[in-house]
Amino acid sequence: xxxxxxxxxxxxxxxxxxxxxxxxxxxxxxxxxxxxxxxxxxxxxxxxxxxxxxxxxxxxxxxxxxxxxxxxxxxxxxxxxxxxxxxxxxxxxxxxxxxxxxxxxxxxxxxxxxxxxxxxxxxxxxxxxxxxxxxxxxxxxxxxxxxxxxxxxxxxxxxxxxxxxxxxxxxxxxxxxxxxxxxxxxxxxxxxxxxxxxxxxxxxxxxxxxxxxxxxxxxxxxxxxxxxxxxxxxxxxxxxxxxxxxxxxxxxxxxxxxxxxxxxxxxxxxxxxxxxxxxxxxxxxxxxxxxxxxxxxxxxxxxxxxxxxxxxxxxxxxxxxxxxxxxxxxxxxxxxxxxxxxxxxxxxxxxxxxxxxxxxxxxxxxxxxxxxxxxxxxxxxxxxxxxxxxxxxxxxxxxxxxxxxxxxxxxxxxxxx
Numbered sequence: 001x002x003x004x005x006x007x008x009x010x011x012x013x014x015x016x017x018x019x020x021x022x023x024x025x026x027x028x029x030x031x032x033x034x035x036x037x038x039x040x041x042x043x044x045x046x047x048x049x050x051x052x053x054x055x056x057x058x059x060x061x062x063x064x065x066x067x068x069x070x071x072x073x074x075x076x077x078x079x080x081x082x083x084x085x086x087x088x089x090x091x092x093x094x095x096x097x098x099x100x101x102x103x104x105x106x107x108x109x110x111x112x113x114x115x116x117x118x119x120x121x122x123x124x125x126x127x128x129x130x131x132x133x134x135x136x137x138x139x140x141x142x143x144x145x146x147x148x149x150x151x152x153x154x155x156x157x158x159x160x161x162x163x164x165x166x167x168x169x170x171x172x173x174x175x176x177x178x179x180x181x182x183x184x185x186x187x188x189x190x191x192x193x194x195x196x197x198x199x200x201x202x203x204x205x206x207x208x209x210x211x212x213x214x215x216x217x218x219x220x221x222x223x224x225x226x227x228x229x230x231x232x233x234x235x236x237x238x239x240x241x242x243x244x245x246x247x248x249x250x251x252x253x254x255x256x257x258x259x260x261x262x263x264x265x266x267x268x269x270x271x272x273x274x275x276x277x278x279x280x281x282x283x284x285x286x287x288x289x290x291x292x293x294x295x296x297x298x299x300x301x302x303x304x305x306x307x308x309x310x311x312x313x314x315x316x317x318x319x320x321x322x323x324x325x326x327x328x329x330x331x332x333x334x335x336x337x338x339x340x341x342x343x344x345x346x347x348x349x350x351x352x353x354x355x356x357x358x359x360x361x362x363x364x365x366x367x368x369x370x371x372x373x374x375x376x377x378x379x380x381x382x383x384x385x386x387x388x389x390x391x392x393x394x395x396x397x398x399x400x401x402x403x404x405x406x407x408x409x410x411x412x413x414x415x416x417x
Contacts, residue, residue: 377410
């Protein structure tokens with residue numbers, strides 16, 4: 001009975017069925033989610049700016065109306081000109097704000113359209129009819145995954161250079177991760193101002209997901225004032241900044257902060273050790289990264305990590321273990337490499353309905369008919385076709401793995417279940 005050829009069905013990467021739209025889009029989530037979120041933020045902030053500009057125009061128009069209506073005496077021309085110029089200036093400011101808002105929203109919309117067209121182009125390319133174009137698309141796709149991974153690691157410049165070389169600038173939101181990285185580094189430097197500005201820019205979305213990010217950032221400023229002994233300023237800071245954002249949804253944080261202000265510093269260190277932790281800014285930076293990813297709905301694991309884990313899991317077997325004896329250039333199992341094993345150690349074993357056993361000597365497929373598999377003392381499987389070429393005199397066989405002759409009785413035949 002011959003072993004059916006492995007079809008690759010069900011795989012996300014590799015195999016003839018790997019080009020399903022759902023498979024690709026599941027890995028390209030960041031490609032679409034980030035510009036959609038940026039468009040939503042710009043739309044919300046644009047509405048606020050337009051409302052503010054419209055209020056300024058209405059106020060200027062009302063002021064001009066008061067000067068002209070109901071006047072018993074002629075209004076001086078200079079006064080009218082001054083008020084009219086003020087009204088005209090407010091109208092121009094409103095028009096400029098509208099143009100900026102439209103420009104930003106059109107830019108994000110164009111990104112989404114361009115990326116949809118790019119992925120549609122990848123779906124349409126066929127390996128048989130356009131092999132070169134398909135190879136180029138595959139390279140760019142995996143370069144895109146590498147760029148996303150580099151950005152998540154804070155390696156902005158390498159990601160920018162790779163995106164430039166592979167013509168991926170329109171598909172990668174480098175500026176978003178660059179801003180996140182800047183805020184993270186500022187928090188490590190005990191500077192909360194960039195983080196607070198970021199929170200205010202994304203205020204609407206952060207409230208929607210009930211994020212504590214701004215509360216935590218404000219708390220760091222308050223704790224610093226407490227440790228400096230500046231209690232009056234700490235109380236004023238709480239009233240001005242913390243109460244408006246924490247009173248409704250984060251009352252526990254507010255009470256804990258006020259308690260730290262009220263009690264002596266040494267007592268606060270005992271009751272609130274997390275407030276006075278030496279690494280509180282580092283923890284704040286870690287919390288910021290989690291909240292930023294939650295805001296953009298970025299998965300905890302990058303697409304590149306998913307691909308690597310899938311590939312290692314597909315190759316992993318129960319007998320895999322780190323091989324420190326065989327040189328790296330001669331190792332045939334990628335999972336057993338000492339430099340790869342830490343990544344594969346916690347992954348599940350491979351499971352396929354129709355498996356194939358390959359000869360370790362010549363790479364041919366073993367079966368129960370023409371190429372029966374045999375297990376050598378070294379743990380490698382070699383097919384009958386290769387064994388016929390490795391036979392020696394006196395019922396001995398040359399072991400190509402151990403580089404020595406062994407008895408025929410030392411090899412065991414394997415059977416397919």
